[in-house]
Amino acid sequence: MRVRKAVIPAAGLGTRFLPATKAQPKEMLPLVDKPAIQFIVEEAAASGLESALIVTGRGKRAIEDHFDRAPELERFLKEKGQEKLAEELQRISELLSLHYVRQKEPKGLGHAVLCAQDFVGEEFFAVMLGDDVIEADPPALRQLLDVHEHRGGSVLAVLEVPREELGRYGIIEGEEVERGLWRVRDLVEKPRPEEAPSNLAVIGRYVLSPTIFEILRETKPGRGGEIQLTDALRVLCQEEPLYAYAFRGQRYDVGEKLGYVVATVELALRHPEIGEDFRAYLRGLCAKLGS
Ligand code: UTP
Numbered sequence: 001m002r003v004r005k006a007v008i009p010a011a012g013l014g015t016r017f018l019p020a021t022k023a024q025p026k027e028m029l030p031l032v033d034k035p036a037i038q039f040i041v042e043e044a045a046a047s048g049l050e051s052a053l054i055v056t057g058r059g060k061r062a063i064e065d066h067f068d069r070a071p072e073l074e075r076f077l078k079e080k081g082q083e084k085l086a087e088e089l090q091r092i093s094e095l096l097s098l099h100y101v102r103q104k105e106p107k108g109l110g111h112a113v114l115c116a117q118d119f120v121g122e123e124f125f126a127v128m129l130g131d132d133v134i135e136a137d138p139p140a141l142r143q144l145l146d147v148h149e150h151r152g153g154s155v156l157a158v159l160e161v162p163r164e165e166l167g168r169y170g171i172i173e174g175e176e177v178e179r180g181l182w183r184v185r186d187l188v189e190k191p192r193p194e195e196a197p198s199n200l201a202v203i204g205r206y207v208l209s210p211t212i213f214e215i216l217r218e219t220k221p222g223r224g225g226e227i228q229l230t231d232a233l234r235v236l237c238q239e240e241p242l243y244a245y246a247f248r249g250q251r252y253d254v255g256e257k258l259g260y261v262v263a264t265v266e267l268a269l270r271h272p273e274i275g276e277d278f279r280a281y282l283r284g285l286c287a288k289l290g291s
Pocket of ligand 1: 009010011012013014015016017026055103105106107108109111112129130131255
């Protein structure tokens with residue numbers, strides 16, 4: 001059966017962005033003029049999914065408002081002759097059929113995924129994290145879905161990362177079954193570089209078997225007292241085929257400050273409205289810094 005549903009966990013506390021995230025969700029921080037979570041919902045729609053469940057928590061109301069209609073605002077813009085912008089706002093609310101569930105306490109990514117069990121049922125489904133914004137054609141999730149449709153089983157997106165960054169990710173151990181595709185035998189969460197089984201880091205796109213829910217229900221809190229998705233994936237790969245796919249595309253880690261600024265600069269350079277002026281500004285700045 002075709003994968004139809006995505007789960008978008010967005011209930012984390014966003015401590016790496018405090019104080020910006022004290023009163024607003026990390027997922028709503030904009031890359032130029034678009035909140036990070038809109039990139040995710042657009043990718044899900046462009047990958048052919050039908051619906052998504054956003055797992056939210058306390059203080060995340062702005063996410064629901066963002067994907068809702070804003071009739072007064074749209075009317076106001078139309079009256080001012082800004083028809084295109086009004087249509088753009090309406091389009092946001094029509095991207096995908098969106099549903100929401102609240103994770104009552106931030107008990108970890110694994111726990112957030114478990115909150116989606118009723119929504120997902122017995123189907124394979126996608127998990128997409130707002131920390132990873134990916135520019136790719138075809139979209140990164142579409143690439144994973146193609147692997148799933150071809151091979152069956154669950155599929156993780158992986159990226160080769162430099163040695164000094166291995167300790168920030170879940171790292172896979174496995175054998176390459178096809179160029180850029182590994183059968184996963186085990187995973188290690190945030191290893192020391194010398195203990196890492198490979199340089200392939202799991203990033204925020206997954207196609208998962210519904211078996212993961214049974215496993216998550218049995219998964220004890222791990223690192224940081226949180227229920228870790230990686231711990232459940234370690235069990236899943238013993239029971240069912242789990243693949244890791246090195247997707248093609250440019251990924252931005254917008255869940256941490258430097259990655260967020262890098263993404264902002266790169267997207268600003270390509271922005272249809274400000275790109276040219278921003279490039280001229282950066283040229284001037286570089287010349288000044290170089291002198
Ligand atoms: P992170 O590890 O990036 O946590 O979660 P965080 O709280 O968002 O950010 P920091 O580390 O404190 O700055 C990865 C993803 O899992 C979600 C987050 O919203 C993010 O999309 N998450 C995490 C939940 O939905 N619930 C949780 O309990 C934890």
